[in-house]
Amino acid sequence: MHQPHDNGNDSNLEIHRLEEAVAVETKIIESNPDDAQAIFRRGVLYGQLVQPLLAIEDFSMVVHLETDNADAYYNRGMAHVHLQQLSLAIEDFTKTVELEPTHVHAVNNRAMAHYEAFQFHKAIEDAEQVLLIDPRHASAYADRAMARARLGDDEAARD
Numbered sequence: 001m002h003q004p005h006d007n008g009n010d011s012n013l014e015i016h017r018l019e020e021a022v023a024v025e026t027k028i029i030e031s032n033p034d035d036a037q038a039i040f041r042r043g044v045l046y047g048q049l050v051q052p053l054l055a056i057e058d059f060s061m062v063v064h065l066e067t068d069n070a071d072a073y074y075n076r077g078m079a080h081v082h083l084q085q086l087s088l089a090i091e092d093f094t095k096t097v098e099l100e101p102t103h104v105h106a107v108n109n110r111a112m113a114h115y116e117a118f119q120f121h122k123a124i125e126d127a128e129q130v131l132l133i134d135p136r137h138a139s140a141y142a143d144r145a146m147a148r149a150r151l152g153d154d155e156a157a158r159d
Helices: 007-031 036-048 052-065 070-082 086-099 104-116 120-133 138-150
Strands: none
Touching: 007 036, 036 052, 036 070, 052 070, 070 086, 070 104, 086 104, 104 120, 104 138, 120 138
């Protein structure tokens, strides 16, 4: 007889696995507080556990230790988005792009943060930058169209 799949138990197992991984990384950090890679990994785990404040704290420690770590700025930006801290997210995505100009996800997420902050012209500029990097990045077309529509340019929004 076929047993039904219990997604609740799978979710609980995944959460438990992530929490155990946080504990492992925390022990590594306790033995070496300047281990930026362990701090980064724990920040990612906090993000997966939907604990954005803890993730921001870890990614902030990483950028303090490694000021050129584009991925730490990007991930901190994502945590800020989760908290609707759009100006802080935009700052982090901008720093990511300064460090890694073709970081398409940073530019694309900055476009959406600009859109959500009612900065429609900037959202369009970023969406177009995404399309220069990757013309097949479908969400950039949607971002640009939504921003154009909010500016009342319905004809351009259909492009």
